[in-house]
Amino acid sequence: MEKNTKDKKWLKITGAVCSFIVITVAVLICFSIKWMFDTWTNLSMEELVYHLTAPLEGTNEEMIWQYVRVCVLPTILIMAGISALVVFGCKKEKPYWRVIAGAVVISVLAQTYSVYGAWKKLDIGGYMANQGEVSTFIDDNYVDPRSVELTFPEQKRNLIYIFLESMETTYADTENGGAFEKNVIPELTTLAQENEDFSGKDDTTLNGGYSMPGTTWTMGAMFGQTSGLPLNISIDANDMDTQDNFFPEIITIGDILESAGYSQTLMIGSDATFGGRRNYFTQHGNYNIKDYNYAIEQGWISEDYKVWWGYEDRKLFDYAKEELQNLAAGSEPFNLTLLTVDTHFEDGYPCEICPTTYGDNQYANVMACSSKQVDEFVKWIQQQDFYENTTIVISGDHPTMDSDFCEDVDEDYTRKVYTTYINAEEDALSSRRVYTTFDNFPTTLGALGVQIEGDRLGLGTNLFSSTQTLVERYGIDMEESELKKKSELIDKLADIDENSEELLLRQGKVPTGEIAVGEYDYHTAALPVIVYNIANDDSIASVTAAVWHNEDQSDLQWVELPQNEDGTYSTNVNIANFDFVLGEYHIHVYAVNTDGQQYFLGEGIGSVQ
Structure with a gap:
């Protein structure tokens, strides 16, 4: 009871x-x-x-x-x-x-x-x-830069590429091609109208690029504009968190400019590690990364200084001016790439110089502030000696994700990423172009005066040429639909090994377990070792342990661990086989599956006294 x-x-x-x-x-x-x-x-x-x-x-x-x-x-x-x-x-x-x-x-x-x-x-x-559906759209239309002849001008032009966080043409007024009653980016509107946004004869109506699947967040956008590819990885093979290489099989604008002798720098006011940006830009172009952490290391800001994502855009443009003067004093052509952050959702970061023109609409005030700061930065560049041989590209990274800023925009309005090319080497055609941010890849090279065989790179088209863009050829709906599907070429270019141990481990296909080393029994010269809490053990054929005492592993011996009735594996290491040497013994345990593949389960230290 x-x-x-x-x-x-x-x-x-x-x-x-x-x-x-x-x-x-x-x-x-x-x-x-x-x-x-x-x-x-x-x-x-x-x-x-x-x-x-x-x-x-x-x-x-x-x-x-x-x-x-x-x-x-x-x-x-x-x-x-x-x-x-x-x-x-x-x-x-x-x-x-x-x-x-x-x-x-x-x-x-x-x-x-x-x-x-x-x-x-x-x-x-x-x-x-x-x-689950494989599309050959990317496979059929991707132009590998390795297969294209690129001819740089005798005097190579400098490049300043500015990614503007969440910047759209939408923020202009309806008269200038935006969707708002009042233009919250007047300076950026003027910059686009006075320079090149590929709006053709109707240059008063802003034109921009479509943000396609795989480019609708910052890292995806930066990847798409510099490689001409979407950052789409199939969910069953997405090992961007474990692989050391970020799409090692692709050639990006960073790779191309590095090969052409450019000095390259990425300056951002946040931590470059976030989202894989550090990996990407160091592995594709060997960029010098000057981010929030770098600013602290250099004493630009104090160790405890942090606002928003790091430091505000006002500081970024000031630091960029100093960087440009240093780069211009060098003998190499340069590529300075910037990423702003104040206009990040939600509602942006209002710095001390932001206006209150739009009352309590903070995001509108931050956008207006960004527009003014970018315009002042461009005007400063235009006053420098190096400007004559420098091209500036300004592009929004992706449409905003702010929860309510665009909620009143008509559903029929086409939201596009803000784009303009300033002081480009080439002249655009008189017709209005329909393009995506993938086209920025070859178009930026075209703006530097690079002759591109066939006028296409990646999924992009040089907009300074008469060659059709993919969206002009296939239509926006078809391209969007196909880009959402699995691409065998993307997986190949990402160098995804679906049999890698890291990926199999994350998918629960690799055996795991915990290792325990017991107390040494000097009567029997036995050092107990047990493997327990074993998971994914269906494919285990055997469990073995490598045991050694000498630091150089010269006395290493392999020991078999038989399976017990309760599912654990254990053995007693016979120290007599090591001539009863006292001290610490290193024990590494491995599982071998039915295919003969060996997986590391864990390690332990045994003390023989």
Whole structure:
């Protein structure tokens, strides 16, 4: 009788704990999904997959704390409330399980509703279907720069490439081709109209590039504009978080300019590690990375200085002026690439010089501030001696993800990325072009006076030529649809090894386990070794251990670990085989599958005294 009472008690406790875990997870998922879509209104499945697998180092700390405030704290408060009701019910001898059961049902239903909404909004079903369908669009239309003859002018032109965070042509007024009543980027509008945005004869109406699938977030956008490819990796083979090389098989504008003898620098006010930017720009063009961390190292800002994602754009342009003067004093042609950040969602960062022209519309004020700062920076460049032989490219990275800034824009309005080429070597045609940000890759080279055989690179077309862009040839809908599908060429260019141990481990296809080394028994000269908590062991054929005492491993011996009835593997290492030498013994344990592939399970140290 007493045993049954104890069993029932433990059963109730176990049920309550499990219920609390279910409720906590369900509530947190509900808040997380809402926060995700409130923060990223235009979130795509491609971006979500990339950022779930890319390093998060360098993320805006404010965004992390916002998640804690909006998601974690409300979850804790709700769970505290449920706990209080349960305790109150226990004291009043009321059936507290009804509170728990009701909370479980409500939270699970809410979670199901939230997950379903996320499934529909992200079109996860469509994404998975696309991942299961192979398209040859990229394979058929990709032009490998290795196969193209590129001829630089005798005097190579300098390049200043400015990525403007979230900058669209949308922000101009309707009279100038935007979607707003008032133009919040007047200076940028004038820059585009007075220079080249490929609007043709109708040069008063701004023109920009379509942001295609795989380019709708910052790293995807920078990748697309410099390589002519979407940053799309299939969900079953996305190992951007484990591989050391960032698309090692592609040739980018950074690679091309490096081969041509350019000095290249990337300056950003945030941590370049975030999103894989450091990997990409160092591996493709050997850029000198001068980011937020570099600014601290150089004493530009103090160690404890951090606003927004690092430091504000006002400082970035000041530092860039100094950098340009240093670069211009050198003997090599240079490529200085900048990325602004003040206009990042949500609502941007209003620095001390931002106007209040648009009242409490903070994002509009920040956009206006960015427009003015970029214009002043360009005017400063135009006053320098090196400007005569320098081309400036200004491009938004992607359409904004701000939750409400464009909510009143007509659904029929086509939102495009802001684009302009200043002091280009080539002259554009008189016709208005329809293009994507992929076209920036060869067009930038064309603006530097580089002759491109066939006028195409990557998925892009040199807009200074008469050659059709892919979107002019196939239409925007077809190209978007095909780019969402799996591409064998993309996986090949990314050098994805679907049999790599890191990828198989993440997919749960590699055996894992924990290693324990017991106390040495000097009576039997036995040093016990056991492998337990083994997962994914279906394919294990045998388990062996490498054991050695000498630092140079000259005495290394292999020992077999037989499997026990409980599924563990163990053995006693015979120290007599090591001539009873005292000291520490290194033990590395490996599992061998049925195909003969060896996987490292773990290591331990045994002490023989």
